[in-house]
Amino acid sequence: MESYFSGTLSKTLTMILAGGRGERLYPLTQPRSKPAVPFGGMYRIIDFTLSNTINSGFRRIYLLTQYKSQSLDEHVRKGWNILSSALGEFLYAVPPQQRYRDKWYSGTADAIFQNLNLLGKHKPEYVLILSGDHIYKMDYSKMLYFHIDQEADVTISSIPVPVEEAKRFGVIGINEKQEIISFEEKPENPMEIPGRPGWALGSMGVYIFKTSALAREVSWDAKRNSSHDFGKDIIPHMLGKRKMVAFAFEDENRKTSSYWRDIGTLDSYYDASMNLVSVDPDFNLYDDRWPIHTYHPQQPPVKTVWQGDERQGQIIESLVCNGVIVSGGQVIRSILSPGVRVNSFSRIEDCIIFNNVDIGRNAQIRRAIIDKDVKIPEGTKIGYDKDADKKQYVVTKNGVVAIPKGYFY
Amino acid sequence: MTDKKYKLLIVDDEPNLRMLYEAEFKSEGYEVTMASNGPEAIKMVEKEKPDLVIMDIRMPGMDGIEAMGEILGQDNQLPVIINSAYSHYKENFMSWSADAYVVKSSNLDELKAKVKELIDSKD
Numbered sequence: 201m202e203s204y205f206s207g208t209l210s211k212t213l214t215m216i217l218a219g220g221r222g223e224r225l226y227p228l229t230q231p232r233s234k235p236a237v238p239f240g241g242m243y244r245i246i247d248f249t250l251s252n253t254i255n256s257g258f259r260r261i262y263l264l265t266q267y268k269s270q271s272l273d274e275h276v277r278k279g280w281n282i283l284s285s286a287l288g289e290f291l292y293a294v295p296p297q298q299r300y301r302d303k304w305y306s307g308t309a310d311a312i313f314q315n316l317n318l319l320g321k322h323k324p325e326y327v328l329i330l331s332g333d334h335i336y337k338m339d340y341s342k343m344l345y346f347h348i349d350q351e352a353d354v355t356i357s358s359i360p361v362p363v364e365e366a367k368r369f370g371v372i373g374i375n376e377k378q379e380i381i382s383f384e385e386k387p388e389n390p391m392e393i394p395g396r397p398g399w400a401l402g403s404m405g406v407y408i409f410k411t412s413a414l415a416r417e418v419s420w421d422a423k424r425n426s427s428h429d430f431g432k433d434i435i436p437h438m439l440g441k442r443k444m445v446a447f448a449f450e451d452e453n454r455k456t457s458s459y460w461r462d463i464g465t466l467d468s469y470y471d472a473s474m475n476l477v478s479v480d481p482d483f484n485l486y487d488d489r490w491p492i493h494t495y496h497p498q499q500p501p502v503k504t505v506w507q508g509d510e511r512q513g514q515i516i517e518s519l520v521c522n523g524v525i526v527s528g529g530q531v532i533r534s535i536l537s538p539g540v541r542v543n544s545f546s547r548i549e550d551c552i553i554f555n556n557v558d559i560g561r562n563a564q565i566r567r568a569i570i571d572k573d574v575k576i577p578e579g580t581k582i583g584y585d586k587d588a589d590k591k592q593y594v595v596t597k598n599g600v601v602a603i604p605k606g607y608f609y
Numbered sequence: 610m611t612d613k614k615y616k617l618l619i620v621d622d623e624p625n626l627r628m629l630y631e632a633e634f635k636s637e638g639y640e641v642t643m644a645s646n647g648p649e650a651i652k653m654v655e656k657e658k659p660d661l662v663i664m665d666i667r668m669p670g671m672d673g674i675e676a677m678g679e680i681l682g683q684d685n686q687l688p689v690i691i692n693s694a695y696s697h698y699k700e701n702f703m704s705w706s707a708d709a710y711v712v713k714s715s716n717l718d719e720l721k722a723k724v725k726e727l728i729d730s731k732d
Binding site: 303316317319320415416419422423424425 | 681682685686701702703705706708
């Protein structure tokens, strides 16, 4: 048995690509990048990938940020200051430093290329590359040991996805030895898994590279007119030249079906969030064996006040965070982030309410996402008249209303 | 060689070596322009638009790897050959952006062959 420090995990450097714009999540991505979008009341999307990384035993982590990174940076500083530099552990956010060119990262591969100095500094044997955009539970150490056993140059984590959805992903073709023999980014006609019609093997954007192979490939790509993207350029270029294998995603969620979500749109965001409120959610937040870490603001316990027929503080089938006060209003099947206040005679139903929103008296709100720091005036009605809502707010295909951070009435 | 005259930029802080390279590559039919340090090389790339750069690494001030980074920031497809007396810079990932790494030698055959190979592949 090798010790942690002589061990393989400490020879691995983790780089998390956390610059995603998440345009289809607008207006939630108006003030922040996609990894910083709140999820499940008190988490941010990045917390799931970071928790996986820590829970897998990887403790040397760079978070490559770019677009509207302030919110993400603050969250990581406040909530993730849990590693010990004395033990050689770190989690640092790295904005584009323009060491190599006076441009922002022009793609995922360029983000790595522009930070090759970090690989030179730490000299890892392996580099784990992750996206900060997804929600799932995965033990990356299992994938690392598979990568080492296979003596691969790159290992890509894969998950079966319905063919229709596979058009949004990189689609992998493998042989019986799990070697990757084809790779198509966002194909029109995704290749089906042999013997499993209707399903394709999707790339999860989780890669483990041998460091030298990674440095060679991104350096090669940097000298080409390409989109400098792992899925579009690097992986297709490696086909047939280097040993590439697919790792079959092993879910640590401990539910019957496996869970991996790329929350791309407001509707998928809404559905994945509301699923947490259901009796038996698909995503397991309650497993001590695989905790999801985050930043917890110092706030008092949840409080409800008033009991009576008309004026009653009530919370039913909801996720409610610290600092929330429900004062004489009703909250049904909703998610309330820290510091929300719901005032008398109001009714919140099937809603996702971010931090420090104040719901005025007699307000009636249904199927809405309200971003931080909004003061909803008394008597406001949202979610009852689609045409009226459309004049004022973003309304999704499924009819969910989204109200931006700090919206002013 | 085709009738087009290709232009090389030679970057080295050692004047005698520049003179030697200039004579050798001119006799091979190239046009030759020179710089004695990193910042000068960056300016020359902009001004002279060379077809290929031969870059020393150890120079006073900005080293050749940093200068190459800046140059590739201007034009990521400009071929660069690193030409250093030392081989250990090969371990520096930043040197991997170069199209070739030729260790300095009194015999210029390898360097000339690399230059020709890269120039030919441009056509």
